[in-house]
Amino acid sequence: MSKTLLAIGAHYDDCVFGVPGIMLQAIRKNYRVVILSLIGDYSNWAPIGNRQKELLSETVRISREYGAEMRYLDFRSHLFDVNSQTKRAVAEVVADVQPDVALILWRDDRHDDHVVASQLSSIALRNASALPENRPARAPRAIYAYDNGPGHTIGFEPTDFVDTSDEWPQAIDWLGKFMAVVRNESYDPAKRDAAQQTKEVLAMYRGKTCGVKYAEAVRSLQTRPREIL
Secondary structure, three states: OOOEEEEEEOOOOHHHHHOHHHHHHHHHOOOEEEEEEEEEEOOOOHHHOOOHHHHHHHHHHHHHHHOEEEEEEEEEOOOOOOOHHHHHHHHHHHHHHOOOEEEEEOOOEOOHHHHHHHHHHHHHHHOOOOOOOOOOOOOOOEEEEEOOOOOOEOOOOOOEEEEOOOOHHHHHHHHHHHHHHHHOOOOOOOOOOHHHHHHHHHHHHHHHHHOOOOEEEEEEOOOOOOOOO
């Protein structure tokens, strides 16, 4: 049976900025890949104006083209917190998806949405069997945290690096297409916007750290023995 990867972020672009290469690599290895963005109500986000339905539908469509399922909850930026209702909402998705591997935002961040999303993700994944009502679920065998770039993430020290050089062209285009939706423009692969430029610098830095061209880094949230020989 194929395995399932669940990537969770606060905003529409968190996973596609943080771990697009890992998701594409999982897709290539026949994983089912599901992206969960907790914020699905962008009515209080000025850049999208009255186009929030388009943002949701287009990002779902673009992700499907790359082989990933994208889901949204109905939280609003800065207006959701860690409580029984939000824990259950995230846990219901975990119970439905039944991930083997999960990727979540790193907990220390300058953006409060990222901090709350990380807490909710960790709670829902670790307690998948207890939170959903009348829905059996299991915790994933592996949970990793990813960073969201130098403007947000604080104190992130990776435990694992993934060579995403082969996936790089698709990964950077995936992010670029999301950014083009926000700007209400057609995507031009010859131009790199600010988010793509930041991702490229970060991917090259992670690559230099582990001796490849492009890489993404994660931190394991579980302590377990590893084969090193």
